[in-house]
Amino acid sequence: MTAIDAIELPVVVIGAGPVGLAAAAHLVNRGLNPLVLEAGDAAGATVRDWAHVKLFSTWDEVIDPVAEELLTAKGWQRPDGAAFPTGGDWAEAYLQPLAEALGDRVRLGTTVSGVSRAGRDRVVDADRDDQPFTVHAVTTDGAELRVLARAVIDASGTWSKPGPAGGNGLHALGERAHAARITYRVPDLRDPETRSRYAGKRTAVVGSGASAFTTLVGLADLAKNEPGTHALWILRRGVNSSTYGGGSADQLPARGALGLAAKAAVDAGHADAVTGFRVAEIQANADGTLTLIAEDGSRTGPLDEVITLTGFRPDLSFLNELRLDLDGRLQAPVNLAPLIDPNAHSCGTVYPHGAKELTHGEKDVYLVGMKSYGRAPTFLAMTGYEQVRSIAAALAGDYEAAERVELTLPETGVCGGSGLFDAPIEEEASCCGAPETLQIETIGLSSGPARN
Known part of the structure; x- marks a missing residue:
């Protein structure tokens, strides 16, 4: 195949979400030919799964400028x-509307099952880059x-692979057996x-990010009209000064307000925080309730439901024949991982990045998009828009534009587990040091057998 032939081929984009x-x-703006393959039956299929959840960013912050130009030309309001x-x-x-403006460049109901080089598996070197x-x-x-x-741009996200309840990254014993009583999404x-x-009902909420906050606030509101509704908030770490986010100091005000609302739910007694609890087993009791058992043997009281909100993971299975350079911990591109590592990065913004960091x-x-962050919990839509702006420039041969930074992110004013993101995509993360631990009563645990 000649170089001219290769240039005429489409750039396949996997996923018709915001970043894809x-x-x-x-x-399109660069004169290239994209082909978007979307597994769902509508644009933004995974976004629609959390249709009831409000974003922390305003419309101004979740509309891509070049996409807006395309939409405006079509009469979009x-x-x-x-x-x-x-x-x-x-x-x-x-x-x-954006998918409709792109027309037949977007194919719905099409699930990518594998990506490789034509005639080359991942072992073969010969003429690889020419294929x-x-x-x-x-x-x-x-x-x-x-x-x-x-070229291939994978914007398929991480929504299809939610994290388990198990504190070691694996499903807890009994987690699959009791799947009918466990959900991994913010309930509507x-x-x-x-x-x-x-x-x-008595519901365990496992997780410490914005999805957990949203759920705790929702259950607290439900409790006001439905007696007996109560949440047991399971945290793998202790409660500290950043657990509830930055409050009024957060430059994403809606996120700060959500953290304060979650704190109010706990303070009002609608939820009890159980700290330092890493789930090892989910056990059924004789009366049909469930008990969570921690790695140290401590147990919760009887529970009716479990909501697990411990983040998401990238699905790399269909990319197995490609030579991806991924960080061993985060499963993010190796050049990007140091910028987003929740074990080490400083608080505030993640440095805007593009093609160079994503190669x-x-x-x-x-x-x-979110898939580029692997298991890291922090992401903003505008970060993804900057990524694809840079990548499109690089694919068009405009390397100066590809290396130029055209994005200024809001600083969070927060140190802690929420991070930067627009949607419910967090895991329990650490950040810059060990803040002062707050005193909070830990209840609902016992070291003896589960109550029946």
Whole structure:
């Protein structure tokens, strides 16, 4: 295949979420031909899964500038820039119109099953960089596709792989057996069926980020009208001065307010915090309730439901034939990992980055958006937009633009586990030192057998 032939091939973008669609818009703006493959039946399919959750960022901060230009040319009406959209608002008022503006460049109902170099598995060196990528996919009706591509941008996110309740990164014993009583998503308590699942029940909420805050606040509101509704908040670490975020100091005000609302739920007695509890086993009791057992043998009281909100992980299985340079801890690109490592990075912003930090040994393949962060818990949509702006410039040969930084992120004013993000995507993270531990009563534990 000649160089001209390779240039004429599309750039395959995996995922029609916010960052994937922004990537397509930037590629079009650069005169390149994107082909977006989306597993769901609508643009922003995973965003729609948390349609009820409000973002911390305003409309001004979650609309990509180049995508906006494309939409405006189609007569799109911009939402109020100062308002805070929900996931559903974001999908319906922005992502869906953007996918429609991109037209047949977006293919829905198409799940990517594998990516490789044409005629080369990951072992073969010969002429590797000269071969196009071959992208295998399956449609909802079972048809198999093979698409040749000059480059691949994986914006598929991490939503499909939620973290387990187990404190060691693996599923706790009994976690799969009791899956019907465990959810890994923020429940929509406006839905009558969901409300009935938790009303008057004792629910464990495992996790320490914004998803846990949102859930604690929702359950506290439910408790005001449904007696007996109570939450047991399971934290793997202690409660410290940053547990609830930055409050009024947070430059994402909606996130600061959420942390304060979660603290109010605990202070009002609607939730009890159980600290230093790393789940090892989920055990059924004779009366049908569940008990969580920690690695140190301590136990909770009887529970009706468990909501596990311990972050998400990248699905790398369909990229197995590519030579990705990933950090061994975070599963993020090695050049990006030091900037986002929650074990070491300083508080505040993550330095804006682009193609340079996202390159791999495998030329012209990029992980972008939340997937680029691997297991790191912090992400903003505008960070993803800057990533794909830089990558589109690099693929178009404009290396000066690719290296230029065109983004200024808001500082958080926070040290702790929430991090930077727009949506419920966090894990329990550490950050810059050990803040003073707050005194909080730990209840609901026993060292003896579970109560039946």
